[in-house]
Amino acid sequence: MSTLAVYPGSFDPLTNGHVDIISRGTRVFDRIIVAILVNAEKAPLFSMDERIEIAREVFKAHQNVEVDTFDGLLVDYVERRHAQVIVRGLRAVSDFEVEFQMALMNQRLNPTIETVFMMPAEQYTYISSRLIKEVFSLGGRVQGLVPELVEERLRGKGLAQKK
Ligand code: PNS
DSSP: OOOEEEEEEOOTTOOHHHHHHHHHHHHHSSEEEEEEEOOSSSOOSSOHHHHHHHHHHHTTTOTTEEEEEEOSOHHHHHHHTTOOEEEEEOOSHHHHHHHHHHHHHHHHHOTTOEEEEEOOOGGGTTOOHHHHHHHHHTBOOOBTTBOHHHHHHHHHTTOOBOO
């Protein structure tokens, strides 16, 4: 049986921490779907189309990585896609509490779906999409923390960055 995993998130924007987790996921699971949450409540910096385009471009050489969007309950999406696993990254102890709650809630909603936590490489453990946006917009360097395409797109949005 081949194992299909869903890696859900906002990806606003995709960071090298996400890329690292997806790459690790491809070594453990047969296929992985990067599932971008359609969240009408938040005002994202990157539109859904941009986030899809970026993730597809970054993983274009990976046949076993698919990029998709979802709304509603994550477990319903996972079931619809006939996937067995939800992948989440754990960066630090601070992530644990909220991730633990989500995993247990998802387990209650659908006990047949397993959540698997993966640790990113050490150098990515402090990165988050929120920090990337904040640091970049205040003129800080984010080189090496996000894919080059994301850096380009951040510059394209007219946000400041020091050389
Ligand atoms: O990148 P994020 O913002 O940490 O991802 C959070 C995400 C998308 C995994 C979470 O908000 C989610 O699963 N939302 C879908 C709605 C849902 O199923 N909520 C109940 C989860 S316990």
